[in-house]
Amino acid sequence: MTHSSANSGSPTKGKSLNLQQKRVRSAYMFLTPMIIMLLVVAAWPLFRSISFSFTDASADTIFNGQSEWVGFENYLERRVRSNGDIRWRGVLADKDWWVAVWNTVRFSLISVSLETFFGLLVALVLNMEFKGRGLVRAAILIPWAIPTVVSARMWGWMLNDQFGIINHILLMLHLIDSPIAWTARPDTAMIAVLIVDVWKTTPFMALLILAGLQMIPRDMYEAAKIDGINPFKVFFRVTLPLLKPAILVAVIFRALDALRIFDLIYLLTPQSGSTMTMSVLSYREIQQFGDYGEGSAMSTLLFLIITTFVLLYIKLGKLNLGGEARQ
Amino acid sequence: MNRSMPRTIAFYACVLLIVLIAVFPFYYAIMTSFETGTAIFRPNILPESFSWDNYKAIFTRRGFVRSVANSVFIASITVGAALLLAVTASYALARVSFRGRGLLLMTILGVSMFPQIAVLSGLYELINLLGLYNKPWALVLSYTIFTLPFTVWVLTTFMRDLPMEIEEAAIVDGATPWVIITRVFMPLLWPALVTTGLLAFIGAWNEFLFALTFTISADQRTVPVAIALLSGASQQEIPWGPIMAVSVLVTIPLIVLVRVFQRKIVAGLTAGGVKG
Known part of the structure; x- marks a missing residue:
């Protein structure tokens, strides 16, 4: 079952190539709606979630675009206090x-x-x-x-x-x-x-x-x-x-x-x-x-x-x- | 059977234990749902009293019927849309060889398995941007994340197993892929569609995290959220009777469905995976 049927029973070579091309084209057409849907509901939200993790977004700023890029601070941030102490903040700390x-x-x-x-x-x-x-x-x-x-x-x-x-x-x-x-x-x-x-x-x-x-x-x-x-x-x-x-x-x-x-x-x-x-x-x-x-x-x-x-x-x-x- | 007596007894004892463990919690929920007042707080294995009060309480609560309607609406639309998109997509994935097919299949499987929490904040933003927050369509949209890849995946494995000869005959007759799907494959695919749809429906019906996050008002809740948030007058006073009644009510249709489609469901669950 490696190759689908189009490759197997082909009457003439030229016609089969044509047929295979046609089939591939309709395959892409059939796949497009699903792929677009998955891009909208899965890929984009995943991308946005990952983006949020590099910002200081909060419930107030998430929609008005006022959240700022903070790099890896949410993951790990090194803070030096005024008295010289080093404090680690972020999820990993x-x-x-x-x-x-x-x-x-x-x-x-x-x-x-x-x-x-x-x-x-x-x-x-x-x-x-x-x-x-x-x-x-x-x-x-x-x-x-x-x-x-x-x-x-x-x-x-x-x-x-x-x-x-x-x-x-x-x-x-x-x-x-x-x-x-x-x-x-x-x-x-x-x-x-x-x-x-x-x-x-x-x-x-x-x-x-x-x-x-x-x-x-x-x-x-x-x-x-x-x-x-x-x-x-x-x-x-x-x-x-x-x-x-x-x-x-x-x-x-x-x-x-x-x-x-x-x-x-x-x-x-x-x-x-x-x-x-x-x-x-x-x-x-x-x-x-x-x-x-x-x-x-x-x-x-x-x-x-x-x-x-x-x-x-x-x-x-x-x-x-x-x-x-x-x- | 040439097993000796003691071994047969041990075997049946084992079977009995399995059944008992599987069934007892649900039996106990049913029993509790028919108890009221103080009877509920006396642990007992056989019923002592019987009353429909908990069920009456559920139906007089405004929210319950509404949340069942919400759940039915959301799950039906989600599954319908997913099947619609999945039939053509899985034809392409199962019957046509093109570059990147393997990668696309793995990506689809990956999407169906990745943690929902990973898209939660991004999805929350998207839903608000589209103005869907606290509306059923927010859940229809978000449930597509797991129903669509799942239906595509299972239907692809089903379609891959359909005999080539049927399709070849149609191709010789000059049928286009669209005709092959609608006229040739669809009649053969009905059982697979029912099973896949049913499993996806159960998934959407049971979903909790998105439903909890994307709805806020009581009349927009789905059944799982309604059950989870069902509470009494005070925090300490959990209304166990009504909770068990709702639990029994929403579970019985699922058990009936699973029982009816048992064989097909097992085939659907094992599709692809075990054949590997």
């Missing part, structure tokens, strides 16, 4: 920013690892033949179908310190002595966020991995079975290597989602500094404090981090995201 970076990385690493592990587990179960498989598959799609805002509120209620069912069950089982304020306590807020995220997105992971599993020919297992190979060995030597492409793709989609996480954290643990991610911090800076300069500097840094991550991942994982035939 901001403790909150580095906490947010750490929170985002920590959250992404743990959540994606757990989701991959549980997703693989669920996919292996769903790949078996058993009664009621259709129903189980439908059931695991429920968390995925629920809007994030709704799942944040549902779990917020279940994790409620006084009336929450989770504390109630844990108390009944004598696993804890007193109710835990899951979403408020600094040491449990991240756990709460992780629980909800893993619950909500494991189905997605499971479905992607299941699709990969179903492409492994059955006779591979049959052959291994006849040879009497230990099922664990089959899993690690046959299944897992064959699943690697599917898992790699699923992981990058999830990782990108995790790195930009906003709504769940904003809603579930609004007060907690221990779950503040880069997106949430940048949003606060822009919306709450009206500091478009620094807020945009943060979002630009997040954009750079994510882009670097994707490029590295594709290169290291030798990923073929395009789905085009390798040449």
